[in-house]
Amino acid sequence: MDQSAPHHPPHPSNPLNHHHTVTPSSALLSSLHLDPFLHLSLLHLKKNLIASSPTTPHTVESLKSAMLELGLTPKIRNLAYSLSCSERDRKSTPEILQVEQARDDWRQSIYDELLSVCSERGVSIVGPDTQQNKKIRYIFDSEDLFDAIKRIPCSSNLNASLCHNYGLIKLRLSTPDHSVLRTKFSELHPCNRHYGVDEIMTGSSKFIQHRQEVGVKVLQESYVPISRQYARYGIPASLRPEIYRVCLNLPRTFGAKEGEYYKSLREKARAIKYNVVDELFEMDSQTIISNSMSFFPFVENITNVVLAFSRDSWVAQNSTYAAHESIKYEMSDGTNVSIPSSGVQPFKGFVNYIAPLSLVYEDEERIYFTFRGMYSRLWCKLNVISSDSGALIHLCKTFEDLLLAWDPALFMHLLSVNVDPLSIAFSWIHLAFTNVLETEQLLLLWDRLVGYDDLLLLPVLSAAIFTFRSETLMCTSSAQEVKDILDNNSGRRIKVIPLLQAALFRECFK
Amino acid sequence: MSKPPTSSSAPQQNKPSSASSTRVFYFRTTFRNAIYEALKRRGWKETDGDNWDLHWTEREWMSEVFDSIHLSPTQRVNHFRNQRELCRKDLMVKNLKRHKRQLQKEQNAEADAYSFWPLTYVLPGDYALFVEEYKRYPTSFWIMKPVGRAQGKGIFLFKQLKEIAKWKSDSRYNAENKDAETYVVQRYISNPYLVAGRKFDIRLYALVTSYNPLTVWLHRSGFCRFSSTRYSNDAKTMQDTTMHLTNVAIQKKSETYDSETGGKWSLRDLKLYLMSRYGVAVTDRLFYDMEMTILRCLFSVQNIMMNDKHCFELYGFDLIFDDSFKVYVIEVNASPSMSANTKEDMDLKVGLLSNAFDIVDLEGKLQGNETRVGGFDLVHKGIPIKPNSTSQYTTNLGCDIPDDIVRSTEKSVGSTTNGGTPKADDEKGKRDRSGSKVGITGRPAFGAGGRSDSRSGRKTST
Numbered sequence: 012m013d014q015s016a017p018h019h020p021p022h023p024s025n026p027l028n029h030h031h032t033v034t035p036s037s038a039l040l041s042s043l044h045l046d047p048f049l050h051l052s053l054l055h056l057k058k059n060l061i062a063s064s065p066t067t068p069h070t071v072e073s074l075k076s077a078m079l080e081l082g083l084t085p086k087i088r089n090l091a092y093s094l095s096c097s098e099r100d101r102k103s104t105p106e107i108l109q110v111e112q113a114r115d116d117w118r119q120s121i122y123d124e125l126l127s128v129c130s131e132r133g134v135s136i137v138g139p140d141t142q143q144n145k146k147i148r149y150i151f152d153s154e155d156l157f158d159a160i161k162r163i164p165c166s167s168n169l170n171a172s173l174c175h176n177y178g179l180i181k182l183r184l185s186t187p188d189h190s191v192l193r194t195k196f197s198e199l200h201p202c203n204r205h206y207g208v209d210e211i212m213t214g215s216s217k218f219i220q221h222r223q224e225v226g227v228k229v230l231q232e233s234y235v236p237i238s239r240q241y242a243r244y245g246i247p248a249s250l251r252p253e254i255y256r257v258c259l260n261l262p263r264t265f266g267a268k269e270g271e272y273y274k275s276l277r278e279k280a281r282a283i284k285y286n287v288v289d290e291l292f293e294m295d296s297q298t299i300i301s302n303s304m305s306f307f308p309f310v311e312n313i314t315n316v317v318l319a320f321s322r323d324s325w326v327a328q329n330s331t332y333a334a335h336e337s338i339k340y341e342m343s344d345g346t347n348v349s350i351p352s353s354g355v356q357p358f359k360g361f362v363n364y365i366a367p368l369s370l371v372y373e374d375e376e377r378i379y380f381t382f383r384g385m386y387s388r389l390w391c392k393l394n395v396i397s398s399d400s401g402a403l404i405h406l407c408k409t410f411e412d413l414l415l416a417w418d419p420a421l422f423m424h425l426l427s428v429n430v431d432p433l434s435i436a437f438s439w440i441h442l443a444f445t446n447v448l449e450t451e452q453l454l455l456l457w458d459r460l461v462g463y464d465d466l467l468l469l470p471v472l473s474a475a476i477f478t479f480r481s482e483t484l485m486c487t488s489s490a491q492e493v494k495d496i497l498d499n500n501s502g503r504r505i506k507v508i509p510l511l512q513a514a515l516f517r518e519c520f521k
Numbered sequence: 522m523s524k525p526p527t528s529s530s531a532p533q534q535n536k537p538s539s540a541s542s543t544r545v546f547y548f549r550t551t552f553r554n555a556i557y558e559a560l561k562r563r564g565w566k567e568t569d570g571d572n573w574d575l576h577w578t579e580r581e582w583m584s585e586v587f588d589s590i591h592l593s594p595t596q597r598v599n600h601f602r603n604q605r606e607l608c609r610k611d612l613m614v615k616n617l618k619r620h621k622r623q624l625q626k627e628q629n630a631e632a633d634a635y636s637f638w639p640l641t642y643v644l645p646g647d648y649a650l651f652v653e654e655y656k657r658y659p660t661s662f663w664i665m666k667p668v669g670r671a672q673g674k675g676i677f678l679f680k681q682l683k684e685i686a687k688w689k690s691d692s693r694y695n696a697e698n699k700d701a702e703t704y705v706v707q708r709y710i711s712n713p714y715l716v717a718g719r720k721f722d723i724r725l726y727a728l729v730t731s732y733n734p735l736t737v738w739l740h741r742s743g744f745c746r747f748s749s750t751r752y753s754n755d756a757k758t759m760q761d762t763t764m765h766l767t768n769v770a771i772q773k774k775s776e777t778y779d780s781e782t783g784g785k786w787s788l789r790d791l792k793l794y795l796m797s798r799y800g801v802a803v804t805d806r807l808f809y810d811m812e813m814t815i816l817r818c819l820f821s822v823q824n825i826m827m828n829d830k831h832c833f834e835l836y837g838f839d840l841i842f843d844d845s846f847k848v849y850v851i852e853v854n855a856s857p858s859m860s861a862n863t864k865e866d867m868d869l870k871v872g873l874l875s876n877a878f879d880i881v882d883l884e885g886k887l888q889g890n891e892t893r894v895g896g897f898d899l900v901h902k903g904i905p906i907k908p909n910s911t912s913q914y915t916t917n918l919g920c921d922i923p924d925d926i927v928r929s930t931e932k933s934v935g936s937t938t939n940g941g942t943p944k945a946d947d948e949k950g951k952r953d954r955s956g957s958k959v960g961i962t963g964r965p966a967f968g969a970g971g972r973s974d975s976r977s978g979r980k981t982s983t
Contacts, residue, residue, distance in 0.1 A: 211921060219801075248796035304865060305790045308717035308747060370790065371797045451793055500864075 049090065052083050082263070085233040089260050092235050096464075107182065107398045109163050114396035117159045118336045121356050124150040125287060125338065134286045136350055137340055147290050152359035153438040159396060160404055177422060178411030179433045184398060186409040189416060192471060193515055196463070198243040200512070201519050206245025207455040207508030219247065226250040235260055242462030245455050245508065251371055258461045259384035265376055273376045276319035285321070285350050291357035292317045299362050305450045309369035316365055316379045321351035323383065330354075330387040332402065334394035355386075355394075360438075363445035364390050367453055385461070392466055393441055401466060403441065410436050410470035417514070418478045424485055430493045436473040443469060447502035456507045472507065475514035546883060550577035555859040555867060559874035574883050580604065580856060592831050597881055600855060601732070601834050602827040607818065608836075608855040610668045610705045611643040620821035635821075637814045637849055640708040643668075648689070651706055655682065662709040664765075667702055671854075678709060678765060711754050712844045716794065718751040720765065721786070722841045722851060725918070727815050728877050729836065732828040734903030737819060738880055739812060740873055741896045741920050745786040785866070792919040801914075803846065808918040810848040811840055816901055818850055833881050835874075872896065896922040 060077050078084050106114075125136070128150055134140050165181040187195065199205070209218050222244070229241045230253050238257035246254045256262075262269060280289070296314040300306050306313065320326065327333065327349070335356040337349035355361075364386065368378045392402045399405065414432055415422050425432050439447055443466075444456060459468055477484070480496055487493050512519070546565040550556055556577050560567075565575075571590075575597045578587075583600045592598075606612050617638055624632035640658075642651035644665075655663070665685065667675040679685055713720045726740040748765070758765075795804040815838050837857025842848045859874065861867035876895030880887070892899045892906060898917045899906050908917050 211923075247801070248793060249800035251797060304785070304787065304863075307784070308719055308786070312717065370794050373798050450790065454793075 049087065052081075052087065056081060056083060085263075089233075089235045089257075093260055110182070110396060110398045110404070113159060113163045117156075117396050120155075120159070121151060121335055122338060125356065128287050132287060136286055136288070136338060137283060137342065137348065138286070140284070140286050147287065147294060149291060149294075149359040150287075150356065153441045156358075156394070156403075156441060157434070157437045160407065163396075163404070177415060177426065178408065179431050180404060180408040180411060182398060182404065182408065184400075184405055184408050186405065186412045187467065188412070189515075192413075192467070195465075195467070196471075196511075196515060198240075199459075199508070200516055203244060205508050205512075206247060206458070207452070207506070208512070210245075210247075222247055223250070226254065230254065230257065233257055233263065239462045239464060242458045244462075246458045248371075248451075248454075251454065251458070252377070255371070255381055255461060256377075258464075259381065259388065261380050261384055265374070265380070269380060270376060273319060273379055276322045276379075277315060279322040279352075280318040283348075288321065288351055288357055289318060292321060292361070295357060295359060296362045299360065300366060303366065306366040306369055309366070312369060312375045312378065313362055313365050315375055316382060317362055319379055320383065320386075321353050321355070321357075324349070324352040326383060326387060327352065327354035330391040332391045332395040332397060332399075334391050355391075360442050360446065363442050367445065367450055367457065370450055371454065388464065389460060389466060390443065393443065406440050406466055406470045407433055407437065409467065410440065410473050413470060413474040414477055417474060418481055421477065421481050421484060424487075425493060428487055428490055428493060430490045432477060435494070435497050436470070436477070439473050439476075440466075440469045444472065444502075447499050448505060448507065449503045452505060452507045459511075468511065471514060472511060475510045476502075476505065478514065479510060546575070547573045548575045548577065549573035551579065552577060552859065555861055555870035555874055558867075559871045559878065562871070562875065563878060575599075575878070575881070594830070595883065597831055597833060597883060599833060599835065601729075601832045602829065603825070604834060604855040606825055607822045608853050610666055610852055611703055612668075613818070613822075613850075613853060614638060614641045614643065614705065616821045616825070617818065634813070635817060637810075637817065637847075638707075639710055639849060642706050644704040644706055645689075646703075652682070658708060662711055664707050664709045666705050666707070668705060669702065710841060710843055710849060713752065714842050714844050714846070715752050716745075716747070716786075716791075719747050719749075720752040721745045721747040722839055723788070723791075723811070724857070725788075725811065725815065725838045725840065726857065726873055727819070727836045727838060728833065728880060728897060729819065730833045730880060731830070732823055732826040735819060735823050735901055736899070736903075737816065737901040738877075738894070738897040739815065739900045739918065740876070741788070741898060741917050741922055742869065743788045743918075745788065745791050747784045747786065749784055785863075787865075787869075788919045789921070804919075805914045805916070807842060807846050807848070808914070809916045810846075811842075812900060812916045812918050814838075814840060814848050814850055816905075818853060819901075833877075835877050893917075 056074075056077060059081060060073070063077070075084075078087070128148060129136055132145075132147065161179050163180075163182060165183060201208075204218050206222065209215055210222075226241060226247060227250075229237055230250070232238075235257060238254050242254055242258055293314055296310060296317055300310040300313050327337065333354050335354060337351060337354045340348050340350055342348060365378065365382045368381055372378045372381060392399075393406075395402055397404065411433055422432060443460070444453055448456065456468065456472065460466060476497070483496055484493060487496065546563070547568040548560045548565045549568055549570075550560070560575070560577070574595060576582075577599045580600060583598070583602060583604070587598065587600075587602060606616055617635060621632050621635040624635065640654060642648075642654070644651065655661075662678055662680050664676065664678050665688070723743060723745050725743040728738040728740070730736045730738070752765075792804060792808070795807065818838070834855060835857065837854035839851040839854070840848055841851055859870050861870055872895065876897050879894050880897060887894070898908070900916075908914065914920065
């Protein structure tokens, strides 16, 4: 009922009350000048203005109204915001040597595995497949990535005692502690009403109505930071398709241009087959999606999406990180192809990132562009070997540091039964909990990932699950018992938001 | 010292001792699937003799034995004597039509709502009537279903009358022949709502503990059973039973049948899917219509069912909706399958049955004013019971199942006053009131530390 606690601004769940200003730097302005979309828009605008009133001089007002009419205002505003964000996110520190080495090794090993599978099948990576032998195996999975990261040693020039002794991540990375997380995720405080908690309580219909009304207004604004702010409190299922679209800065309407683009990708996938790569994507889809309780009706759609994705060079050019490397291949006619064009090699479970969207969007196209947006902003960080803050290694270390701080006795006990907590939590983090949570809960979690444009809640949730099960875990006497308790199936009952709130703001639950 | 987690099949040694009844309960059944599992988990013992407290019978036993034996006041059986009035395809339609006519005679507006079954005729008796109607719908497909068989056996589709000429000429199906196998012929719903191009139907569970007053508990979850092939209205595909019939027995024969998922969606998945596409209002309306369809089927047989305080029945309702979200009832099963083809399936069915046994309440743990037990919501007890008025939905169908028990403060739900004048309810007043705050399944409310895993009943004591 009372939405305003003393130390919070009034109506915190109404993002329209926040002020989002972008102070343009000179670098930003020059990026804007260079942006092709902006050029086109300005040309269009000019044409329109001249056409409407060829002789009268134009005022700022007429300019503004023309821009609004053409629907340019929100697009330019979002463009400016995105450019300013990416400027902020740009990497400023050089990579640690050991990590760079590990990344190169990892890419090399993927390359080698791929070629070895090709030779096992007796085919080249592109070209006619005349082999009868259809034997195929995954080239890597979460476990392999985990091994690659575990192996990275602590920097040798540092005092060994400063290195973390208990966790598997030896790198000395600075991770956010409890108080930093509480500030960063202050919107999750239980004094605020959230989808994932409040919509099932008594008196919820007013809350739901309010969320719905605010959500509609947020969509009218169509401004990225406002939509993101809204998403942090959870999105009603009916608004989720559109809110995600704005948060990821995707086009308002999926018109002919997007349709053509997607069709062309599917055409490319049909025209030239990548022998092992395509088969692995298809196998991933067939085995995982067909066996999924929630997504099996969409196996065809998801297969189409993943194959189209592999042909999309946009991914390679626009993802925050290049997780893997394409294989350069010279075709018989001399042209060079990158396999796959997206730069993302197939691995076991990749389709998990796509699947939940099939319950959100009706059209394959929209699933595609939303998935592409999420991959390029978020999921690529989960698949790259880099010591950057917010990427996989950092998230793993955050998990270990948090669990050690929250429940050291549990951490030690698990080590004593030969279980490294990260060995269980790794696949949760790597696959963004797609292999654990029930779909509705998963989407509520993703609402926050998209809203904060950050993956930090993945290790927070992982540590929260461990501490939640602490009492039962402390009674275990073997690694198998621990695995049984933290079995992925037991995750189907987890309620994400209360768990996150309890972990971050535990004093509210005493 | 604390014990390591026990396996899920261990009997409930950790139940709170507030349950006053410590006597042993006996069950009798020939079933060996989720029914057996659920009864064993209660700690009940099996018996072959007549000292059972609960007999989970087959319908044949009901028609052959039930009338001839004497039952003690506390014994329970899982069928009503004449359940076929609801569960046989021809009798159900007969009763629905009769009830509708009655409502029309009374000029009750409710009569208009009784349009949730497709045009149906019983053969061979109504053959002439059917042919008249058939001529009015020249482009329709029709579906023939034998009334006495299950699992989709003997069902076929046709468009031309000549396709059933052979069936008709067979002397077994002669209208004069008393032993003729009865069929229903229905106008086929050719525009079912499709998900990813595939047809599906919906299985919902309703527990009726009395027909006087009509007491109905509706389970919040259920299944959507998908056909494994993409749907098509093309006449050439009419013979393809895997496309048009969604029974699991038929689907299992399909090449693309997936035994791991069993081609089933949970009701919650359907709800999420529909909410994302159409919003809350449409989804809620649809689920509300499904609940009302179930209730209306029960209303139509309420007065002819032989009520008996020993009887309860767990029905499996099969519903379908078309592309304009109109709900139809396909059939009602008095003996819905309790076999499971996946672990999730088994868990749902064992949970369902356990909740049902909680409601039948041989152990005397209920206070009598509960409105939700496990996944079952009380939706009718003489009068309709609405969900919590502050909820955004008009029905609890498809909602999440919390862990605690919900008790109503409404007098109408309590054991002291009722909508009707039931004789059967006198006994409730004599039962022991031992309900504890912890809840009927002995689980603490969410948020308490060290919550036990609900499925396996693991609990640690320190």
